[in-house]
Amino acid sequence: MERLTVADTIREITRNHLTEHNGLLMGQAVSAVGWVNNTVPDCPGIIELPMSDVAGAGIAVGSALVGRRTIFVIRFQDFLILNGSPLIFYAAKIKELHNRPAPIFVRAIAAEGIGPVHSGVLHSIFMHFPGFRVCAPMTPGEYRAIWKDYLEHDDPMIVSEHRISYGNTEEINDMYVPDPDITLYAISSTRFEVGKAARLLADDGIRCSIVHLYWLKPFVVDERLSHPLMRSRIGMVIDSGHEICGAAQAIAYALSEATGYRVAALGTEDKTKCLCEPHQNKAPDAQRIYLAVKQLMESDDLVL
Amino acid sequence: MRSADFGVNPGLPKLAREEVSLKLFYRMCLARYFDLGVVQASEQGRINIPVYLSLGQEAISAAMSMVIPEFQIFAQHRCHATYLTFGGDPAKLRDELLGLPTGCSGGRAGSNCLQSHEGSMTMFGHHGLIGENVPLGVGAAMGSNKPTVCFFGDGAAEEDYVFSAMAFAVTKQLPVLFVCEDNNLSILTPVKDRRSWDMTKVAAALGMPAVQFSDDPWMILHETERLSKQLPAFIDCFTCRANWHVGVGTDGPPEWDRFQLVKERLAKQGLTDQAEKIEREVQERMNKLWNA
CATH class of the missing domain: 3.40.50.920 (Rossmann fold)
Known part of the structure; x- marks a missing residue:
């Protein structure tokens, strides 16, 4: 049996969420040019957002607020700076302030070597703010684990993805040596x-x-x-x-x-x-x- | 352009049923006398947090709450009147301002972040960034397919994400009523010093019905009724903030006092006695609430 890559895993989790669980996926240019490195399925529930980053993030958070468990795709992690306001100031705060959750699943994609605002890895910034769960899965099994965790909690989750992982089919295990230095x-x-x-x-x-x-x-x-x-x-x-x-x-x-x-x-x-x-x-x-x-x-x- | 009667149809009060006019006034009283209690409690030192009073601006939500009570509400930071007129519990609002666990957000959120999810009321809390509630409301309308009202001020109307969210609502034909509670002031800077353009023209250019008038509650009733069938739509409603942006102080009399104008209008309608009774009863109720 052919092994699933990380990209396959993301796409199939998303397809199931959108078609079987009333989920939504939102993002800019998600349904064209490779469907975000083949991580986005062609199915109902996909909302193309306008190229208005702050408004787009707010719209995605608003939909999470009413129970849609929205997957919000940010094609380059650097754009989290523009998209961050509704995530940081609303999604991450509402549970503690008002005891109401906005569980949005933020797929923030990192890349390498494509310039000053397309190569950033910004998960550290979101670790700083209260209210988020933050993870960086690099294997199919890890992706399934963090998705399960997302569904079991009602917190906004920042998923620091990396393009380099998308073709990976292997799990990556810890390695212990005797008498390590x-x-x-x-x-x-x-x-x-x-x-x-x-x-x-x-x-x-x-x-x-x-x-x-x-x-x-x-x-x-x-x-x-x-x-x-x-x-x-x-x-x-x-x-x-x-x-x-x-x-x-x-x-x-x-x-x-x-x-x-x-x-x-x-x-x-x-x-x-x-x-x-x-x-x-x-x-x-x-x-x-x-x-x-x-x-x-x-x-x-x-x-x- | 701003005046108490800008864009107002003076014939509407006569057409309204007495009980509607009186209910409208009751809701204005509710907001007014609650906030007068806030002023007193702040001056006495019982309230020690920043407060954003609705005094002077009560008519907008008082009228809208009668037409669109079932809408999801995404209020702005100045939201006492919205909370109260749409049916929020005054005791829970008082407790929120006093920082008590019995407050509407457990005493954690304060004056500009009110929520209510009781009965048929669905009001999501604002967090203090002006205009943030507009994209949130648009997203909530899309996610739930429920009609939604977003209140914001003339300052928030200048936030780029407010335009973008309104435009998205047009693109997707979402059931959202956008209401600018336009008191002409961003803290104390008037609109004319901040921009040369008109939000109503922008909204119309985006492709939605857009109207502009002063906060005559009968006019608001009429236009809300009409536009709630043509969503998304935009209302720019001129109003007057009686107190500071934040806090209970004042900078002299407002441009007009809508509360007084409504009382005068009710008198012309022969409703003085009923209005005075309503005002007295609400005043007593709020005195009791604040002195409990």
């Missing part, structure tokens, strides 16, 4: 690079355990996360978004607080993502992760 925690597209980095590091005699993160908020430091760190005593969180004040730093802090061990953070640099090489400021790849870990392991202040 460091535990690497990977988020979003960096999850496809961290294994390669670990192999490069192994060649240099550095043993890495790898923990894959797709739940970003609520973030709970459970045994799966803490145990490898207790053994390696050093960790690093790697994210596709900006490192400064981002998910990598926040999660590194949470892990460090929970275990007492040093956890470093690695993300994109504090620079604009330009369109052309070598200024694209891409997410950490295997080589960059390798160099960052080497630098960390060679530093004098490994212990807190």
Whole structure:
């Protein structure tokens, strides 16, 4: 039997939601030019929004408010800045203020190397605001899990997707090594690079355990996360978004607080993502992760 | 252009049934005397949160609530009158302003964020960003296919997302009544200092019926009745805010006092005694409410 890709999984979940559960899908240009990387099905329940970002997001939140469990597609995560107002100021606040939910499912799609306002990874911003559940699924199984979670709760959910994951058919498992020197925690597209980095590091005699993160908020430091760190005593969180004040730093802090061990953070640099090489400021790849870990392991202040 | 009788058909009160005119006045009294209680409670220090009074603007929702009581309501931040005239519980509003758990949002949301989902009333809370309720209301109308009214001020009318949402309602032919409670002021900056264009012309250009008149409640009754059958539609209703944008202070008398004008009109209709009785009873009820 042919395995489903992440894109197939998203499309079939959506089709079922729209055709069997009275759901809606809204977004700009969702029913043309590849149907959002083949993640949107051709079926009833799809509403093309005008190119009015704030109004469009408000319309989507309004429909969620009356029980349609709307899937809201944002083709590039950078557009979350424009679309953010109704999400942050209304959808995320109404449950706490008024005890009424607006459970909107926001598919925010990240990409790489296509310029300053189409390459962003912005899940960190939404982790900052109360009221959201935030996740970054990269496998078919993870996508099914976060969809189930969405249906079991009534909170707005920010789903930080990444185009690089859409063709993926495999689940990505944690990897534990005996006597690890460091535990690497990977988020979003960096999850496809961290294994390669670990192999490069192994060649240099550095043993890495790898923990894959797709739940970003609520973030709970459970045994799966803490145990490898207790053994390696050093960790690093790697994210596709900006490192400064981002998910990598926040999660590194949470892990460090929970275990007492040093956890470093690695993300994109504090620079604009330009369109052309070598200024694209891409997410950490295997080589960059390798160099960052080497630098960390060679530093004098490994212990807190 | 703004005046108490701009665009108003002076013959309408005569055509209205007495009980309709008196019910209209009752609802205006409800909003007015509740807010006068807010003024007193604020001056006494019992209310310690920012309050957005409806004083002076009561006629709009008082009249609309009689024509479209079943509409989903997406009110603006200045929403005491909307809440009360459409049937919200005054005690729950009082408790909300006092920050009590028995308030309409458990004492968490305050004056500009009122909601009510009791009985046949469906009013969603505003969160304080002007105009935010317009796209939300449009989305709710689309999602539920229920008729919806969005109230907003002349300042919110300038928000780009308000236009866009109104345009979308036209595109999809959604059952939404857009009502601009136009008090001419964004805090204290008048419309003429903020823009050269007219919201009614914009709404008409988007392709919906659009009218502009002053807040004579009989005119509002008449036009709401007419336009509620032609949704989406837009009403720009000139009105006068009696108090500050936020708080209970005043900056001198408003351009006109609709409450007084309605009383004078009722007197002409020979309804003075009934109106005075209604006013007295509501006043007593609100005194009791605030002194409980």
